[in-house]
Amino acid sequence: MAFPVRTFSMDFPHLHLLLNHFPIIGTMVGVGLFLISFLVKTEEVGRSSLIVFVGMALLTIPAFMTGVGAQEKMVADPSVSNALIQRHEGAAELAVWFMEITGALAVLALWQSARRASPAPWNTSAILVFSLVTVGLMVRTGNTGGEIRHLEVRSAQEGTAAEATMAYFEPSPAKFTRLMVVNKWWWAFMMDLHFVGLVLLIGTIGMLNLRVLGFGKQLPIAPLNKLVPWGIAGFGINVLTGLLAFIGMPTFYTHDIAFVLKIGAILLAVTTMGLFYLTSAFRDCEAVGPGENAPLRARFIAGTSLFLWFAVIVLGRYIQPLQDSIAR
């Protein structure tokens, strides 16, 4: 039963162009800062590079997703080769995972470095490897994307051994999509995990937010923060299962206003969490003991965060009835 809502229209090609340069250039900037942090031993440079990686991992999500809508618009033009678009999509479907892993490792490193002087050595090495691979894969994604429209940059790189190796690992978009939806129990399992992730996230981060707002005031705030890594893990589960679900039904989600707004709300909610930890809001809260009020700024951030996460839940629930709410 579809709702009689008006059909929205969205300019996916434009949005895709607006977003898709960030993961490429941004990750390069991140790698640059990361390398500089080895030379000049300033904590700030290292931290900045990690924050850039996390930001790019997040921006990659809408950049990737708007590609589907852009493709639909472009294949209508007979001068555009669908084979080139497929190649670009395959390149993106490989790059996305390395970007998300880099982002996850960067979150871990930020968490580790908040307590110790620097992240664990194994993590530093892992970030170096994954961010470098991500840059390579992102460049390739950008190249194959550019070649769709720009005849003048099309090169004969298909023949090279490196390209053949890459193509071997690259998923075929159609096969990947089929793999996600061919078995309904696999789909049910992913959705199950998506709800487990939701509970972990809202149970821990929601609890911290509520306490900062003044609920259950007899709790000191600082120890609640130790629950947050479990919430971040829940978020990680949901990025994974959410991306897989999107790959399973890309056109379904693309033409759904609830889905588009949900992704927007997620990005804002994470930004709010970033504000909490990166401004002095969190440090102010750490000193708040039993029965005490958190500072106004922290309460404002916590309230916004809580509102946004619940908005994510509500919008997620309306995805199904609001299918086809964005014009094809």
Add this chain to the structure above:
Amino acid sequence: MAVPLFLNTLEQSGLSTWLRESPSVFGFYFILVFHTIGLALVVGPNTAIDLRLLGVAAGIPLPPLRSWFKLMWLGLAINVTSGIFLVLAYPSKAFTNPDFYIKLTLIGFAVWTLRKIKRQVFDDSSLSEAAISARGKMLAVWSLVLWAGVITAGRLLAYTCSYLVYGVPC
């Protein structure tokens, strides 16, 4: 086994039909939103408390966590209410699905475990931290397993059914 006729009567009632067929944004999916928010309010804090009992964030003092039980009971009330409306929308579908009974049973055990946690861990202020956590650990594990089971059984309701409505097999 024949599907009882009263399910058909229930299904033909005005409220059930409206819930099922209304194109209003406040119909079926609105109830479903509340069911999910209730889930977040019950299982979210319960998970956090279970984690604490298992030793995560051991710096959190236990007694003040009591105030979170009010929020969990509120979430449970929201979900019992929204759950009744959801069943009212598709009574034949719910009552002919074995998974529905599994879900209800698991909810029963999970809520029972939550009450046990409240009584054994939080209502006995004479206990030392060590005694509390010895008692609480086993309950916390059961609580996590049972809620995971509830969520799984609940999700599976979307993918399993014998009848969609009375006399209409899936």
